[in-house]
Amino acid sequence: MFSSKTKRPRRSVMQPTIAEVAMEARVSAITVSRVLNSPDVVRPATRARVEAAIDKVGYVRNMLAGSLASASSRFIAVIVPSLSNIVFIEVINGLQSEFERQGYQILLANTDYDLERECQLVRTFLGWSPSALIVTGLRHNSACQRILQEWDSPIAEIMELGEAVDLNIGLDHREAGRCMARYLLEKGHRNVVYVAAQVGRDYRAGLRYEGHWEVLEGSDLTAPLLDMDQLGQFETGARALDSVLADYPDASAIHFANDDLATGALLHAQRQGIRVPETIAIAGFNGLPIGQHVTPRLTTITSPRYRIGRLAAEHVISRIEGRPLHSNRMDVGFELTIGESA
Amino acid sequence: MFSSKTKRPRRSVMQPTIAEVAMEARVSAITVSRVLNSPDVVRPATRARVEAAIDKVGYVRNMLAGSLASASSRFIAVIVPSLSNIVFIEVINGLQSEFERQGYQILLANTDYDLERECQLVRTFLGWSPSALIVTGLRHNSACQRILQEWDSPIAEIMELGEAVDLNIGLDHREAGRCMARYLLEKGHRNVVYVAAQVGRDYRAGLRYEGHWEVLEGSDLTAPLLDMDQLGQFETGARALDSVLADYPDASAIHFANDDLATGALLHAQRQGIRVPETIAIAGFNGLPIGQHVTPRLTTITSPRYRIGRLAAEHVISRIEGRPLHSNRMDVGFELTIGESA
């Protein structure tokens, strides 16, 4: 029973706090805090006593309170377009490997390739006072762009190179498109169809198409674009192959926007007895493992996805800890991987 | 200049707080808080004034402070064995879809199939006062088991069915193993090798083997186990196929622990001109999309991965919000998917 003037407790049967630990170890709360945060400034004997007390009372640290008091959450907000695409999963793996080692916790979300959603997610995430923000790509809506510009912790825009707000780790998609187009030209192809799935949303596929287009245009060739609706990953590629064979009878090669589409087409060709590359050559982008296990092996461009993640994490951590960076921009490059499919 | 008795400010040039917003809107701080958390108890006119003030001062909500004060973080800690395995990614997608809709934020980590690491991660995550905890599987080390037992927010153990601490959403792996073994028997196979990669770590593959073994043993047949080292996903399957053909000349079928291995084997067979299922039949587990695009299509068992995630999220949310649950256990089942590979 509390009289109306009695202090009413806010916690019912909560966890022990550092106060309990401090009492048990006969030190002050701040010493417990120090054992947790910078053990080496506490004398070993004291530290041992505190650690014993922590065990004894079954103390579980409250990170929320710590983050609030120290105004540093050790959260890293990560925003990618999709979690269904292995490409981004590998990037996240790279980020995670480095951030976890350094005691940072990733907050993850996906935009479904929607810039409005991205903006909303950025807003929400900033509420957690993250130590840094990692977003995919350089295109944002204007509200988002403004928020990013005004926010003053590290921001890494990854996957793509160009005008970034802060850090930028990625590759030149236009150049990747050019690279594959040049290769196909060299191989003697004069009628190449570029196939993507929803270029409007996956605009990096659009950038690669621009590169592709430049090269073919430069050789006075046409560079038709076939933009498919996204169905299943492989399904779309299979359908695209049928469409190209039906609608572009002169086409001798298909430049797919990614390996999922290309693999779908390749496996479909196999089922249908369509000969690759004789009847039609097939090229992809990303360098997914599956491409090297199908027959014929897929000609593609390998992007260092895991590496992008790891490098981004390293740069961001350097920036957080105030270490100087050689450069804000890092071109991770790409590699033409030649199989038998084109 | 501060005299030593002056209150020294802890924040330098920080974000505006609800106090600033309150002043701007000529209301009290708590009203601002209410506009943010339960808008419908604030009169529309007041709400509008507050919302205008929020915009005007550029207020960004501090979730850390809110979580601390309300002792509720709306974090969901999610622990899976691996982020390289699409199976878990799909589960996470299922979780995410539901949790995001309800305003929960996932904290994600992977154990690399290591129970000690799992224990460590659970400890760390509890420090964020998550609203619930979702872990993969039912096996934990004793320290972890104790922590889970003592923690009193919702816990969901997913993927696998059995003795759970709290909620349990998954499927019966032993039964899945039996199901495939029975199917292979029906098809006339009498020499079936079970191939897994590191059963010691992926013990659910071991459970499926147990089911497989029971059925074959019940028909007076042997059930050899080939446990491979994990290399690349597909690579391992390819090597396993070679091993089986070399070391088990009587084998007429391989029951792979998962579709990655099976697909690797299937594609390898194709490259090598080994006829499937005539020379050797191949079966998998999981029902990944790729299995339905290779030739011959993979016979496998389809697990409802996305559904496990969604259901787990639904149950957990119900539990958090104090709604009664029909049952703490949910068997999501599985489905035998018959292709031409076995």
Place this chain on the structure above:
DNA sequence: CGGCAAAATGTTAGCGCTACCATTATTAAT
């Protein structure tokens, strides 16, 4: 138009931790 319940808003006191400065214990130097 008074009276009263319900709705809207306000006041106070923490949530559990750490920054900042102050104090005390220990060691080194003379």
Place this chain on the structure above:
DNA sequence: ATTAATAATGGTAGCGCTAACATTTTGCCG
């Protein structure tokens, strides 16, 4: 032994928000 320096520990006051209760305002009825 004494002092000066350093190392170790402590006291106090928030971090920004919300729970719990208190107070005021509003709507509605006879």
